[in-house]
Amino acid sequence: MKFVDEAKITVRAGDGGNGCLSFRREKYIPFGGPDGGDGGDGGDLYLVADKQVNTLVDFRYKRNYEAERGQNGQSKQCSGHRGEDLVIRVPIGTEAWDHDTDELIGDLAKDGDQLLVAKGGWHGLGNLRYKSSTNRAPRQTSSGTEGEKRRLRLEMKVLADIGLLGLPNAGKSTFIRQVSAAQPKVADYPFTTLYPNLGVVTLKDVRSFVIADVPGLVEGASEGAGLGIQFLKHLTRTRLLLHMVDMAPIDVKQDPVESVKIINKELERYSDALGSQDQWLVLNKMDLVPEDIRDDLCQEVLDRLDWKGKVFRVSGNSGEGCDQLCDEIMDYLDDIREAEQAAKDAERAELINSRKPSSEE
Incomplete structure (x- = not known):
């Protein structure tokens, strides 16, 4: 359809x-x-x-x-x-x-x-x-x-807990195929994904969350370049953004650090709320990076970005690091839901107490 x-x-x-x-x-x-x-x-x-x-x-x-x-x-x-x-x-x-x-x-x-x-x-x-x-x-x-x-x-706007961000060919569709039953098209060329894909990630303890893969962004997307920003609206309902970075790009001139900066700039241009949303950095395709330079390459990316948030090394193709990432996502979502429920319970208790007649009455 x-x-x-x-x-x-x-x-x-x-x-x-x-x-x-x-x-x-x-x-x-x-x-x-x-x-x-x-x-x-x-x-x-x-x-x-x-x-x-x-x-x-x-x-x-x-x-x-x-x-x-x-x-x-x-x-x-x-x-x-x-x-x-x-x-x-x-x-x-x-x-x-x-x-x-x-x-x-x-x-x-x-x-x-x-x-x-x-x-x-x-x-x-x-x-x-x-x-x-x-x-x-x-x-x-x-x-x-x-x-x-x-x-x-x-x-x-699709309803998803997690949104995937990244330049075209960053490996988002491969990752969502690895962690869920979704089967988006995967190929070694940009803009393979032309519309959002949703995947339900189910953990071994039966807990689950929904993840959304949207078409990749390019510099100038807010002005209509590439596929534009028409699909960014689908990320406004998410709780967390996973910023997927291609650590082994086909084009050797592509800089992972610049990739992150380009995407974040487009998010800020789209809306302040999306630009300030919680975001984790996911360094993808680590199986294609030689082991002897992995640590140095990852640390260089973090230093140049001055990244203070969470960072994960994964491979959407081999599955390396994907289980740990999904477990931490689930814990993060559970904490948010518990906090929201506690706030609702407190509000309900306050409302009930306000309706009780005072002892003086």
Whole structure:
């Protein structure tokens, strides 16, 4: 299935039904009073996150969506039925933006999340509503209002715990094949990966996390070079970035240190939040580096970068160092989740205590 992470659609909620102009007419009652019913409200339009949907490709072929119109009112004081709501299912991690105002309408981050994007029109009133002591036979009604219409831009951001960064051909896809069941394309040329790949890494103790491999970046990506930065948005939801560095590049002129600096510069240009995100340095393809120069080469890279964070030496091809890296990633994620849960528990306890009556009361 083709990976599509952006789409533009037009949505329109249902119009409200019109009120009815009617008078009671029965045998022996030639001049009955007004009995026109109200119209029905127009149907609303919702976006719902569905774990069974993983791409926005369907929205490339169908771009217009409209909820049902409310039924018009009828005689004998019968109101029209409400228009049926329209539910559009989208992938988890989809953001809905107003195309005209560039306003974020909502973020569907969890399975089952629901977002109202277009409100149905109000029903019109039948002439029964206008009956009064001074107007016993009103001929006045009102029409239903139009349903809300919007142009939306849908943006899907994959949900992953870990994001892989690196220049093209840094070995990211080989690494994700080594540690997960994902099977991205691997070849000895740049830009083998053309769209994000997700892999689920499961440890021996059954704990697991999701890792995302995005297409490699090049210098000037923020200006559109290479594949641009269109896929960087998929890293904004991650907890940790693994910066993968090719320690044995095919092009001997490629400097590992400059590779790291180029990527980090593009991250900062994209957003301050992504530029300051937690990042570990992963020195890849160590099996291709002669053993007698490994230590010196790695230390030179760290010294020139003045790197203070965590560093790992791995080989995505042979698997060297991959298990240790995955174990430490899992421990890191567990610590974050425990801290978040502790914060939620403390907030809940504080809320409960605030609702308890004081002893003085």
